[in-house]
Amino acid sequence: MTEQRFDPSQADGRWQRAWDEARCFEADSDSNRPKSYVLEMFPYPSGRIHIGHVRNYTMGDVLARYKRMTGHEVLHPMGWDAFGMPAENAAMEQGVHPAGWTYQNIATMKAQLKRLGFALDWSREIATCDPSYYGHEQALFLDMYEAGLVYRRQSAVNWDPVDQTVLANEQVVDGRGWRSGALVEKRQLNQWFLKITQFAQDLLGGLGTLEDWPEKVRLMQENWIGKSEGLQFRFDLTNGDTLDVYTTRPDTIFGASFVAVAPDHPLAEAVAQVNCDAAKFIEKCRAGGTTAAELETAEKLGFDTGIGAVHPFDPDKRLPVYIANFVLMDYGTGAIMAVPGHDQRDFEFATKYGLPIVRVVAASAEQADAPLTEAEAGDGVLVHSAILDGMTVPEAKRAVIAAAESQGWGEGKTVWRLRDWGVSRQRYWGTPIPFIHCGECGVVPVPKEQLPVTLPEDVDFSIPGNPLVRHPTWKHVDCPKCGGAAERETDTLDTFVNSSWYFLRFASQPADRPFDRDEVAKWLPVDQYIGGIEHAILHLLYARFWTRALKHIGKIDVAEPFRSLFTQGMVTHETYERKNPENGQPVYFGPGEIERSAEGAVLKADGDPVTIGRVIKMSKSKKNVVDPDDMVERYGADAVRWFMLSDSPPERDLPWSESGIEGCGRFVQRLWRLFSQYDDAATGEDRALQRKQHQTIAAAAEDIEALAFNKAVARVYEFTSAVEKAPPSATRSESIATLMLLASPMMPHLSEEAWHNAGFDGLVSEAEWPPVDPALLIEDEVTIAVQVKGKLRDTLTVAKGLPQVEVEALALASEKVQRALDGAEVRKVIVVPDRLVNIVA
RNA sequence: GCGGGUGUGGCGGAAUGGUAGACGCCGGGGACUUAAAAUCCCCUGAGCUUUGCUCGUGCCGGUUCGAGUCCGGCCACCCGCACCA
Incomplete structure (x- = not known):
């Protein structure tokens, strides 16, 4: 006899242990079943599992379990992206060691994942902060070095002059260090790079x-x-030098009204040597933000160097050369020809500094003098462009490149927006870069047999800066080449390398x-x-x-x-807030602190209302978080998993709600009651239910394979209602068993318990997905919509495949159709077989 | 700023160019109960002159017999922008 209610608090753990003992989720590479490798992005061990992780891993889990049921050998592993800044921040703020903090978090989060019943192969668990992982990464890095894919060069970092530390972009707030509040400087350091640009074409083609x-x-x-084809060409300058620029719009060369170089361009630096105003301007640019977003949203600023650039098609024409804050040194040559008429950034700059704005592309020759109120990047024909007049944009591009090449002042060139990957981080908690700096031999790779280069454990985080640099012994080693005193590289690898x-x-x-x-x-x-x-x-x-x-x-x-x-x-959630009367800043409250009803929300502590704010991504700072463990404890793992899959399409945001998870908890119990009605002694067939059963199996399979879990969930709901309503029969019992199988990837604990109670052998997790009888998928009747002039007036239920003429006759015979027609003459009838009739009058 | 996406009832959403709102949540009504919980049943886009009609898928316009779906233009929000992971 089964219990009245399903009790996840004891059933969940029991089945999780049963799966562990049966080792049923360990992938067997000797299996001859077709393989299926299901992987979710591994988490950073930040402390506790976030509900967003639960959603991610539930989706993967449903697919992995479904694949196993459909005869695949499934690899579904889990690990930890365990290096990163939060561990160092914790070390600084709480005085804990990054390794201890990280491994503690891993233990906590692993237990949380286990409680959710994920079908993971824990025998393959990895943590990237373990030398048994990052040692191999060092070896691969050395292999890439030998293959010429690794190099060093100067590159800028955010430098906090007070904390004497390199800052990540997210640690720079409004141009100041997040801890010190000091103005951040750009500083050039020698750093390691991976040559991703060597594969630019292949990465593009592979897409x-x-x-x-x-x-x-x-x-x-x-x-x-960002592959772009354009022209790299040389300007002769009035100071006797030359300047290489790159443009993707060589066709607009007659519209160029100035030339601009990046603040860190050699020309800018040369000007700054002799002109202190220029130096000040460059200084100002360096004080600004470093990110592309900041550069591009900042007000366009320039400094006129007084140098002129000679227009290659018109030796008498001189373009002023500016230093401009919106030109990027990393792209092209770090210098541009600016065409205000056809580039919005140039347009804004020209407007600000009173430079000419000339139209050189127009919709037609007649439109040559149409005024420009903003830059126009569209197609058209060339105007005001001497020899190019009348050409289309592509023709003019080819003509200018051809002219540059034949006259020797430039050449067509493919330029990529993609830059090489800077992997150096001036931090402790990362993979040590396996190189040694020797005064005699230069940069020397650590011999492979000496790997892994492990992190020292005795480090001090009470003062800022990289502990590897100031560690008393760690970096002091003998040069592998000459045996002399040398130093280890103290930079560690970007954590994106670990996850690559x-x-x-x-x-x-x-x-x-x-x-x-x-x-x-x-x-x-x-x-x-x-x-x-x-x-x-x-x-x-x-x-x-x-x-x-x-x-x-x-x-x-x-x-x-x-x-x-x-x-x-x-996963998103409502926010609950009140305004702080003193400073007007919002004060947030967590879902646990408030009482939510249909009318609104009140704070439990004082019973007074709080404002229900926007539904946004869960974050600790807004307190709109729920803890997966709390939810598992209150509703069971299956209800939480079910909620993660319900309603919202998986690619869209999922708003967490208390009433939603309660509904899921109720459905678990409802299914349980239905499952307990399984009776293998029942007799009799139920054709309609049989049809519904097979349609549901097929549709749910299709939905899961398309990762449309919300639709699969809706199918299960629908089928559950149908089975509940059906009178006892052998078909009904069969349907109940089918429902256990269909529900098992989503609600594995409930399904195992029910499967066991119904007397079936083995684990439902190792059962097969039920087969579909295609003959039962076909309906014999269809409902046809009848429209008059595109508006629905009636519906007809007819035999499937009824000939068009008969459908048309039935539609015209409809009283409702005749009333809607109101005597008007029928001009045309459109019949879509088995779907619709539209009568056009 | 640039690149990418999203927008449908009170809420989450469903809908090969063909009956807009499946399914769920919330809410309302009823049954059962001494009562409650639990459970079950019914209703639930808006409006109207309610056998039915009109409006309705962010806004404006277009293509089509027919548009949530396709095209053009806007608006709002979200993601990314190279040292957060």
């Missing part, structure tokens, strides 16, 4: 093969790589090398990768680059790491 990636992500990457190959390490974990080539060949590519849209560009591009780099140096034979990608939305 075309990624059919199962969202179009938007491919577009974003394409724009990020972890999916390979999951496939196999040999101790003596990063991965096994055959195992990688067996499991890769990842069949379904799931993560947040915020990783659309950087992480995914870096992982694609590492895959190419490792293939290039002969380590693997994988073209693309992720065959199919899915980007899920965020």
Whole structure:
């Protein structure tokens, strides 16, 4: 006899232990079933699992469990993206060691994930902060160095002069250090780079093969790589020098009214040597923000160097050369020809400094003198452009490039927006870069047999700066080449490096090398990768680059790491706030502190109302967070999982609500009551229910494979209602068993318990997805909409496949149709078979 | 600023160019109960002159027999912008 209510507090743990004991989620690479590699982006161990993680991993889990039920050998691993700044911040703020803090968090979060019943292969767990992981990363980095994919050069960092520390962009607030409040300076340091640009064309071309990636992500990457074809050419300057500029619009060369260089361009620096106003201007630019967003939103500012540039088509024409804050040194040559008529940035600059704005492209020759109120980037024909007049934009581009090449002052050139990847971080909690600096031999790689270069444990975070630099002994080593005194590299690798190959390490974990080539060949590519849209560009591009780099140096034979990608939305929640009467700043309250009703919300503490604010991404600062553990404790893992899948399409944001999770808890119990009605002694057929059953199996499978979990959930609801209403029969019992199977990827604990109680053998987690009888999918009647002039007037229920003429006759015979027609003459009748009739009068 | 996305009832959403609002939440009514919880049933886009009609998918316009869906232009919000992960 089964209990009245399903009790997750004891059932969840029992089945989780049963899965562990059966080791049913460990991937067997010797299996001859078709493989399926399901991977969710691994989490940063920040402390506790966030509800957003729960959503991400629930989606992957449903797919992994479904794939296992449909006969696949599934690899569904989990690990920890364990290096990063928060551990160092915790060390500084709480006096804990980054390693201790990180491993403690991992233990906590692992227990939380276990409580949710995810079908993960924990035998392959990795933490990137473990030397057994990052040691192999160091080896791969050295391999890339040997292959010429790693180099060093000067590059700017944000320097906090008070804390004597390099700051990340997010640590710079309004141009000041977040801790010290000091004005941040740009400082040049020698840093390590990976040559991602060597693969620019391949990374771009590869996007075309990624059919199962969202179009938007491919577009974003394409724009990020930013291939552009244009003209690089040389201006002769009035001071006797020359200046190389790059333009994607050589056709507009007659519209150029000035030339601009980046503040850190050599020409700008040369001018600053002799002109202190220029030096001050450059100083001002350096004090500003470093990010592209800040540069481009800042007011356009320039400094006239007094130098003139000779127009290549008109030796008498001189263009003033400016230093301008909106020109980027990293793109092209760091210098541009500015065409205000056809580039909005140039337009704003020209307006501000009173420079000429000339139209050189118009819709037609007659429009040559149409006034410009903003820059026009559209197509048209060339005007006011001497020899180019009348040409189209593409013709003029070709003509100018041809002229430059034949006259020897420039050449057509492909330029990429993509820049090489700076991987140096002046921080402790990361992978040590395995190099040694020797006064005699220069930069020397650490010999492979000396890997891993591990982090020293005795470090002091009470003072700012990189502890590796000031550690008493760690960096002092003998040069591997000459044996003389030398120093270790104290920079560590960007944490994006850790996440650029972890999916390979999951496939196999040999101790003596990063991965096994055959195992990688067996499991890769990842069949379904799931993560947040915020990783659309950087992480995914870096992982694609590492895959190419490792293939290039002969380590693997994988073209693309992720065959199919899915980007899920965020979990959001209402905010509850009051205005602080003293400063007008909002004071936030957590969901646990308030009492929510249909009328509004009141604070439990004082019973007075609070304002219900916008529904936004959960964040600690807004206190609109819920803790997954609390929810699992109150409603059980299955209700939480069900909520994560319900309602919102997975690619969109999911608003968490208390009433929503309560509804899910109720549905778990409702299913439980239905499951307990399973009776293998029942007899009799129920054709309609049988039809519904098979339609539901097919539709749910289709929905899960399309990751449309919200639709699969709706199918289960619908089918549940149908089974509940059906009178007892063998079909009904069969339907109940089917429902256990359909629900099992989403609500595995409930399903295991019910499966067991119904007397079935084995675990439902190892059962097969129920087969579909195609004959039962077809309906024999259809409902046809009848429209008059596009408006619905009636519906008809007819046999499926009824000939068009008969449908038309039935529609015209309808009383409602005749009334709507009101005697008007029928001009045309459109019949869509089995769907609709539209009568046009 | 640039690149990418999203917008449908009170709320989350469904809908191969073909019946807009499936399914769920909230709310309302009823049954059961001494009562409550739990459960079950019914109703639930707006308006109107209610056998039915009109309006309605962010806003403005277009294509079509027919537009939530396609095209053009706007608006709002979200994501990314290279040292957050």
